[in-house]
Amino acid sequence: MARQSGSGVAEKKKAAGAVSGTTLTRGQLVEFYRLMYLSRRTDDREIVLKRQQKIFFQISCAGHEALLVAAGMAMRPGYDWFFPYYRDRAICLALGNTVEDQFLQAVGAASDPASGGRQMPSHWSSPKLHIVSPSSSTATQCLHAVGCAEAGRYFAKHPEAAAKHDGEYRQFKDVVFHGDEVTYVSIGEGSTSQGEFWEALNTASNGKLPVLFVVEDNGYAISTPVEANTPGGNISHLVANFPNFHFAEIDGTDAIASYNAMVEAVGYCRAGKGPALVHGHVIRPYSHSLSDDERLYRTVAELEADALRDPISRLQMWLLREGILDAEAINRLERQVDEEVQRAADKAVMATLPTPDTILRHVYSENLTPMDRRFERQPEITADRNERTMADLINLCLKDEMRRDDRIVVFGEDVADATRDQPLREGKLKGKGGVFKLTSGLQLEFGNDRVWNSPLAEANIVGRAIGMAVRGLKPVVEIQFFDYIWPAMHQMRNEMAVLRWRSNDGFSCPLVMRVPIGGYLTGGSIYHSQSGESIFTHTPGVRIVMPSNALDALGLLRTAIRCDDPVLFLEHKRLYRETFGRAIYPGPDYTIPFGKANVVRPGKDITVVTYGAVVPRALQAAQKIHRDKGIDVELIDLRSLAPYDWETVTESVRKTSRVIIAHEDMMSWGYGAEIAARIADELFHDLDAPVRRVAAMDTFVAYQPLLEDVILPQSHDIYEAIADLAAF
The missing domain is CATH 3.40.50.920 (Rossmann fold)
Structure with a gap:
């Protein structure tokens, strides 16, 4: 187990020669401008490559550079965690992503370190830098960031859980954790309309989690202006009453103001005071993407007004005015950047492309498949010879596995014994433990850090579990009824199932979703009797099992928990306590391989x-x-x-x-x-x-x-x- 600690951002940045109004030194300010200009010129070169048909899509960071370089310089790559979105070229460069890395993704090269040619450009990913692979979906990553922050806090409170675990099953590595790490997540202003954004704010606020939300407000969601997207036209006004938050609304084209705001926000999170939200007003000097033509919906006057606020021009003028750089030095710096970008582009367009034989790699884990013979175990003869129901053995399996592995956490709607647990621990309450009682006693034995009730929001459950699994926990979550799984469908199909493949095995989210399913209930009706497994079996990247008896339920659930893929574990409600299929407890290591009828x-x-x-x-x-x-x-x-x-x-x-x-x-x-x-x-x-x-x-x-x-x-x-x- 490795543990590191770090001093605050401001202390790290203070140095002799800091320029008035900021803790940045003259050299750091020059680097700030270089990174902004590097980001813009990378965008410009991609546009040329797209017009030459050497790449196939382009979406730019232009106009957002000051806000994003500020965030990158205020945080710590490989220490903090980052859940960016497609405008975030500049922060990724500031964290250590290279221009060549970004061009390799643009051409879809086999050596693209983000995805091996699987993702569109501007879908940043780097395990080394803790930049977690994003999808093209909007706001889904907000919940991942919350889950990641929860996992970081869990490891800080439970360092024993970060040590290496049973290598026979999951390929665990020691988890490096920090007591003061911060999780960054960014979205465009248009994405604040998505429910996952609000669900993430809700949980971050309740938990006082160290999550930095950055809203990059360029006034448009493609062609939809902010006043049509956000009531009152200002997201800061809408979120202002969330407790435990630090809020800042700034001119995101002002580099110094952006940096000062980011340092303050990161410091607030790092000190454990709670989450922060920085709302930066930026510009979008280029169209939404090269597939869009903003002249169809924006006037010339509006575009000219934006040009006057260009963050690169503003910082350049400030550097000249403060005497930090003269015109010759700026020209020299820009020529060096232009040459760097040209070299990287020339190299990328000559890169080897992926071959068809790689297509199916990393759809699932290749280190630990649940079809492996190691999961073929025989029941043990135990002293307990009582036959038990499916519900009983699922409960026993969860307890066995939680005793074995401190990284397992369980949450969902009503799964805890009692959220207000003092009467429970005093013996005054029996506790609930799920609407079907399958998680009964887990919170009482393992505590509130490992078993808790989620908000009534299925996307929240799955999205947070994804972030936790990325960070090293093993979430076993419950969706209360299959009939209500649909709010989580977005997280399941576009995030959970595809994360390993889209990152070319850079990231994965091995979690278990337990879901009561099915009818034959006598009165279950439309919303408590659905089946729909074929919708999910149509989705690559997720394993799906559905036992018919108690012994199979225990053996398959243990395999699901110990394997390295996301698993949808379907439990038929009618079978929970049926006489059919009862079984004797087979011991704490009984498993059944998947794919074996x-x-x-x-x-x-x-x-x-x-x-x-x-x-x-x-x-x-x-x-x-x-x-x-x-x-x-x-x-x-x-x-x-x-x-x-x-x-x-x-x-x-x-x-x-x-x-x-x-x-x-x-x-x-x-x-x-x-x-x-x-x-x-x-x-x-x-x-x-x-x-x-x-x-x-x-x-x-x-x-x-x-x-x-x-x-x-x-x-x-x-x-x-x-x-x-x-x-x-």
């Missing part, structure tokens, strides 16, 4: 492939039809949906030559359609009958049980399908 019932006449709550219904149908008609059904429980066990399906279909895929979700575009299509494509000559599907009606689940029973597939539906297919 379970043959619940061997047979020779027909294959039924299913999962989740349809497993016991299919088993009932198989047993009955064997008694009634002598038809011998082989029943396969997939258990793991992404990946799934194609080899077991193939072997069974070749044996029986008839197959039914049954699932609870709707028939059309459901999970079974892909397996049916693949069987028809690859096993056509092994079939003696068409592939059949049994699934729910293409509608919603009704409240009235008479309707629910008809909408969802029942045992008799599977029975009839088996009989029909056997007679084909």
Whole structure:
């Protein structure tokens, strides 16, 4: 475990010869101007390359340079953490990103250190500098920054958790942490309309987290002016009442004012007083991107007024006026920058491009796959021989794993025993522990730092978990009902699933999302009975499992926690406390590899492939039809949906030559359609009958049980399908 501490920013910057009005020295001011000019000339060269069709997209930092170089010079690369957005070229240069690095991304080179040619230009990433790979989505990174700051604080309070852990499973490295690190996150003013921005402010404020929010306000969200985006036209007025915050609204084209504001804001965060928000009014002298033409919606007079506030011209004049540089020195500096930019561009356009054989690298972890044989463990014989429900064994697994690994944290809506926990610890309250009681007792045993209730905001849960996982924690979060997962969809699809791939394995977010799913509840209705797993199995980069019994639930959950990929762990609510599938506790190391189906019932006449709550219904149908008609059904429980066990399906279909895929979700575009299509494509000559599907009606689940029973597939539906297919 390595721990470092640092003095405050102001103390670091003070030196003999500091210029009046700032703690910056003359040399630092010259470097400030050089970085601003370097950023602008890099933009200009990219524009030329785009017009020459040597790169394929361009979006600039022009007009934002003073605010961003100020932030970079006030913070510490490789010490603090950074969640930038696409205008942040200048701060990345100030932190140590090179012009060549940025041009390599622009051309999509194999040696692009940010993404290996996978991301558009201006999507900065550097593990060494702690610049975390961003997406093109707006404001999603605000929650990641909050989660990262929470993880940094956790490691500072629990240094034992930062030490190296069980290398047999996760490839943990010691976490370097600091008691005073600050997390930077920036967005454009238009992005303040996004809910994730407000959710991030809410959590940062409540937790007094050391997060520096920077709002780069150039007056436009593409073509939408600020007054149409923000009530009153000023985001500072709207956020002013958040407690524990330091706020600053500044002219972001004034380099000195920007630097002074950033130093003060960073100092406030670093001292542990809470978060800060710096609202910088900047300009956008170029169009939104080269795909946009701002002359269609901005007047000449407006553009000329912006030009008078150009931050590069303003700092140049200030340096001349203060006698820090003369005209000759400025010209010499600018020539050197121009030559540096030209050399970097020339080198980048000659760089080797990525080859097609690299496309599938880093979709998932290649160091620790959950399909690995190391996860194939047999149950232990323990003194406890009592059969337990799925709910019981999930709870025991969470406790086992939290005892094993101090990096595991659990949060979500109502998952804690009691947020106001003093009566709980005095024995005056029993505690809640989740609406289904699966996290009962976790907070009482492991404390409020490891188990807590989130706000009622699903994107907040997943977004923060991503930031924590990036920083080294292992979040196991709960979405209370699958029916309410949709606010988190943006975070799941555009962030969680793609982070490893888009950063070319520079960053990853191995977390577990536990989600109660499904119907058969008698009264669950539309908003407590949904299935929709096929929407998520369509997304690369995330593992998805759905156990049908207690033993599988424990074994698969432990694998999910110990593996190195994000996992969507679907728990069928109807199965939580069913008599079917109870099991004896198999010990603290029992695991099941993903992608390995379970043959619940061997047979020779027909294959039924299913999962989740349809497993016991299919088993009932198989047993009955064997008694009634002598038809011998082989029943396969997939258990793991992404990946799934194609080899077991193939072997069974070749044996029986008839197959039914049954699932609870709707028939059309459901999970079974892909397996049916693949069987028809690859096993056509092994079939003696068409592939059949049994699934729910293409509608919603009704409240009235008479309707629910008809909408969802029942045992008799599977029975009839088996009989029909056997007679084909």
